Amino acid sequence: MTLTAVIFTIFALLGLWGALTVLFHRKPVYNALGLLLNFVSLAAMYIMLNAPFLGVIQLIVYSGAIVVFFLFVIMILNLRDPLSDMDLSFKGLTAFILVIATLSALGVGLYLAHLPQWQLGPEGSPQALGELLLKDYLIPFELASLLLLVAIVIAVVLGKKGEEQ
Amino acid sequence: MNYTYWILILSITYFFIGTLTVLFRRNALIMLMGLELMLNSANFALITVGNIVNSLEGQVFALVILAIAAAEVALGLAIVINLYRLKGTANIDEFNNLRSE
Numbered sequence: 001m002t003l004t005a006v007i008f009t010i011f012a013l014l015g016l017w018g019a020l021t022v023l024f025h026r027k028p029v030y031n032a033l034g035l036l037l038n039f040v041s042l043a044a045m046y047i048m049l050n051a052p053f054l055g056v057i058q059l060i061v062y063s064g065a066i067v068v069f070f071l072f073v074i075m076i077l078n079l080r081d082p083l084s085d086m087d088l089s090f091k092g093l094t095a096f097i098l099v100i101a102t103l104s105a106l107g108v109g110l111y112l113a114h115l116p117q118w119q120l121g122p123e124g125s126p127q128a129l130g131e132l133l134l135k136d137y138l139i140p141f142e143l144a145s146l147l148l149l150v151a152i153v154i155a156v157v158l159g160k161k162g163e164e165q
Numbered sequence: 166m167n168y169t170y171w172i173l174i175l176s177i178t179y180f181f182i183g184t185l186t187v188l189f190r191r192n193a194l195i196m197l198m199g200l201e202l203m204l205n206s207a208n209f210a211l212i213t214v215g216n217i218v219n220s221l222e223g224q225v226f227a228l229v230i231l232a233i234a235a236a237e238v239a240l241g242l243a244i245v246i247n248l249y250r251l252k253g254t255a256n257i258d259e260f261n262n263l264r265s266e
Contacts, residue, residue, distance in 0.1 A: 005168070012175050015175075015179065016175075016179075019178075019182040019202055020182060022182070022195070022198050022199065022202060023182050023185055023189070023190075023199075028192070028194060031195055032198070035198050038179070038202065038205065039205065042205055042208075045209070046212060049172075049212050049213060049216055050216060051212050051215075051224050051227075053224075054208075054212065054231075057228070057231060058208075061231055061235055062201075062205070062231075062234075066201065070194070070197075070198065070238075070242070073194060073242050073245065073246060077245075077246070083190075083192050083195070085192045085256060086189055086190065086191075087188075087189055087190070087191050087258075088189065092188055092189055096188065099181065099184050099185070099188070103177055103180070106177055107174055107177060110170060110173055110177075111170065115167055115170055115173075115217070116169065116218075117167065117169075117217075118167055118168035118169045118217065119216065119217060119219065121216040121219045122219065122220070124224040128221055129224060129228070133225060137225050137229075140225075140229055141229070144229050145232075147232065147233065147236050148236055151239050152239075154240055154243070155240060155243045158246075158247055159243060159246075
């Protein structure tokens with residue numbers, strides 16, 4: 001194993017730890033921090049996968065904005081006590097078995113498929129991504145901005161509606 | 166040893182943990198965190214596959230998904246706050262107003 005692979009594995013395990021914290025920890029603040037750990041290690045892995053622009057955007061948008069947003073809501077709702085909301089009923093266990101079956105089928109399919117040899121693609125620098133976004137993918141790009149505008153308006157309306165009651 | 170396989174398996178594992186969070190936690194806030202985990206694992210798989218097919222388009226897709234995830238989490242959290250104001254809890258088992266008696 002090369003040094004890069006070792007560092008990648010370390011970040012992969014850190015991300016796994018963060019995800020398991022989200023699943024199993026009972027205090028909401030720790031869940032949010034586990035989410036943060038997952039996002040930061042994913043950003044590091046993006047940078048190692050030749051996507052430096054996306055790694056930085058991941059750090060800014062996910063770890064910067066979304067995790068802070070989650071923490072803000074936890075603070076507003078005053079979720080101080082540990083939650084005991086694990087639902088291990090029959091319905092949940094059936095769904096668990098189905099999910100395991102589906103995803104292990106996916107894993108076996110990947111194993112049987114002849115995946116191409118690993119290689120690093122072109123580097124996703126801001127310039128290259130910007131040229132692609134503003135030439136070939138202009139319409140999806142503009143639609144994403146429209147979607148963000150609509151989301152802002154709906155968030156304001158939802159907040160106002162709660163205030164009136 | 167093919168790295169592609171292991172990275173895609175890692176992405177499936179993250180997706181799996183996100184799915185389990187949505188399935189087993191009953192708090193709406195934690196369920197939204199599980200959704201974020203799932204979206205992130207999809208981004209991760211897109212970037213990996215973009216690398217092995219030697220194209221930048223995977224990263225463009227990931228960027229658009231990132232914008233959608235930001236919009237989704239803003240709306241989701243606004244809804245969670247409204248639900249909490251309505252019943253004083255974020256546990257989704259409490260919200261059964263549409264169930265016929």
